[in-house]
Amino acid sequence: MNEENSRNLYDRALSVMPGGVNSSVRAAIEPYPFFVERGDGGHVVDADGNRYVDWVMGLGPLLLGHDLPQPVESAVQKHASNGPMFGAPTPIEVEHAEFVTRHVPSVEMIRFVNSGTEATVSAVRLARAYTGRDKVVVMQGSYHGANDSTLVEGEGTHVSPSSPGIPDDFAEHTIAVPFNDHEAAQHVFEEHGDDIACVLVEPVLANYGIVTPADEYHETLSDLCDDHGSLLVFDEVITGFRVGGLQCAQGEFGIDPDLTTFGKIIGGGFPVGAIGGKAEVMRNFTPSGDVFQAGTFSGHPVTMAAGLETLKFAAENDVYDHVNSLGEQLRRGLTEICADQAPEYTVAGLDSLFKVIFTRDGPDDLDGQCEAGCRQRTACPRYEYCPKNGGDVAAGETDRWRRVFWPQMKEQGIFLSQNQFESQFVSYAHTEEDVEETLEAYKEAL
Structure with missing residues (x-):
């Protein structure tokens, strides 16, 4: 070769x-x-x-x-020819948001961003602000993008940054537990439940070998979050609109997370990320709330067209x-x-x-x-x-x-x-x- x-x-x-x-x-x-x-x-x-x-x-x-099928390619070309971007809202981002909120059970409102990393960073910030707490529970070995709060190694509260350049203080607010370990999750909430802002978890470990959840594992996480006033955040950057079809993995497993992060397919192959969830939580993002979140290229019209037409094509074909x-x-x-x-x-x-x-x-x-x-x-x-x-x-x-x-x-x-x-x-x-x-x-x- x-x-x-x-x-x-x-x-x-x-x-x-x-x-x-x-x-x-x-x-x-x-x-x-x-x-x-x-x-x-x-x-x-x-x-x-x-x-x-x-x-x-x-x-x-x-x-x-x-x-790309003809409807997707035509939509991309149309929006590219209208102009690169505008620094103002466009109709296509509203249409895309409406489509997602119709099909993903837990998503009442959505904010489009530019990458899966940006989505998880923003979701953690939102969860911390909404709950007034700092600690975040993640799964050992899971990957949530280049997020300083989740790039950790270790177990439980004995974690440290997994990359140089991240202050040790950041890891102090992150708790790592093994995926599929009910007892470890329960123990962490018994010890730190009043301080936990959210559990951030992939419904399927899809960036670490593909590991499916054991029976009732996500139900355990959901119940723990409900009991302690924490938010359950599903990272569906990989599984979103792939596992479980248009309802995503949360529909496949019958789980109702408070927040969901998206990426990849939701942009039809163009740079994208998104945070979706309950309106009560999502309205805390600026400008309707006080949690800062903004981006020059967020809701880019070409990306929105590619993502929307990809999902519509998937819905209308086999x-x-x-x-x-x-x-x-x-x-x-x-x-x-x-x-x-x-x-x-x-x-x-x-x-x-x-x-x-x-x-x-x-x-x-x-x-x-x-x-x-x-x-x-x-x-x-x-x-x-x-x-x-x-x-x-x-x-x-x-x-x-x-x-x-x-x-x-x-x-x-x-x-x-x-x-x-x-x-x-x-x-x-x-x-x-x-x-x-x-x-x-x-x-x-x-």
């Missing part, structure tokens, strides 16, 4: 960008990443003309694939049936392959998310295991071995995944997420042929 142009581009990039990239995960592959020149349906073509089946899909935003069906085919096929070739590995995911986690141990007998991705079933023979939280995923063979497995898949023309932790995504542009090609590559690489 010729990679001369990518190698030369990376050499040039190292001189003008830290690490040669604008987001660190893109350089996770050694010795250098390939540079994408264009997308084509469910594929990407790199700067050397190599073609790959793309299961990264921009790390999640591209529900429809790289080729998008979710298609992507979820292919996702299940992938997970079922991978479950069979792993049972035969790597029985200790865990197949994870739901709807249009999928991943093989390189767990180190598994049961002797796989009879009765989850057939299309781990569901945390206590009756599953893998239950004692499958990841329950971020720490379990990190304990897997992460170096083998990145240094041995990923390059073998790339050589076969399959583009997977750059490490064991990021999700992989099915798009409307993918086909059954893409699934079969990918499964054959897994057989060879595993």
Whole structure:
């Protein structure tokens, strides 16, 4: 496989960008990443003309694939031709807000911003102001963007910033608990309930290997928040409008969070973030309240058009049936392959998310295991071995995944997420042929 142009581009990039990239995960592959020149349906073509089946899909935003359907493309072109942006409200942002509030059960009002990070930062600020409290509970290993309040490592109140440049004082207000650990959450609220502003949680750990919630886990968090006057904040930057369709993961799991953060699909592939939630809470944002939140590019008309038309297209066509069906085919096929070739590995995911986690141990007998991705079933023979939280995923063979497995898949023309932790995504542009090609590559690489 010729990679001369990518190698030369990376050499040039190292001189003008830290690490040669604008987001660190893109350089996770050694010795250098390939540079994408264009997308084509469910594929990407790199700067050397190599073609790959793309299961990264921009790390999640591209529900429809790289080729936008005509209604979406027309809307983007129309709003781009009207002018780049205006520093004033536009009709399309009202239409997009109305669509989201009609379909997501907990969202009565919404504020559009420019990234998932900006959404979570603003949601935490809002929760602290609304409750008059400072402490925030997060899941160990979860990622909520480049948020100084949530970039922590450690457990319970014994946490510290996970990046230089963040004052230790910031971490003093953050409490980290293991995902899916009912007792840990209850203990934290017993000790600090009167000081907790919110629990910030992904409904599915989707940036740390794909870990689904155990039975009643989110109900436990919701009850604890209700009992102690804290807010439950769902981070649906990844799962929003992918898991659970238009109702998002909160609809899938039947949970009614106080606030929800969005990103990725809600912008149709353009830069975006959003905070949605109960009107009583949301009205505390300026200008209707006192909690400052503003942004020059917030509600950008091109992004609003792309996001709204993407969701409308999904609502009016078979998008979710298609992507979820292919996702299940992938997970079922991978479950069979792993049972035969790597029985200790865990197949994870739901709807249009999928991943093989390189767990180190598994049961002797796989009879009765989850057939299309781990569901945390206590009756599953893998239950004692499958990841329950971020720490379990990190304990897997992460170096083998990145240094041995990923390059073998790339050589076969399959583009997977750059490490064991990021999700992989099915798009409307993918086909059954893409699934079969990918499964054959897994057989060879595993």
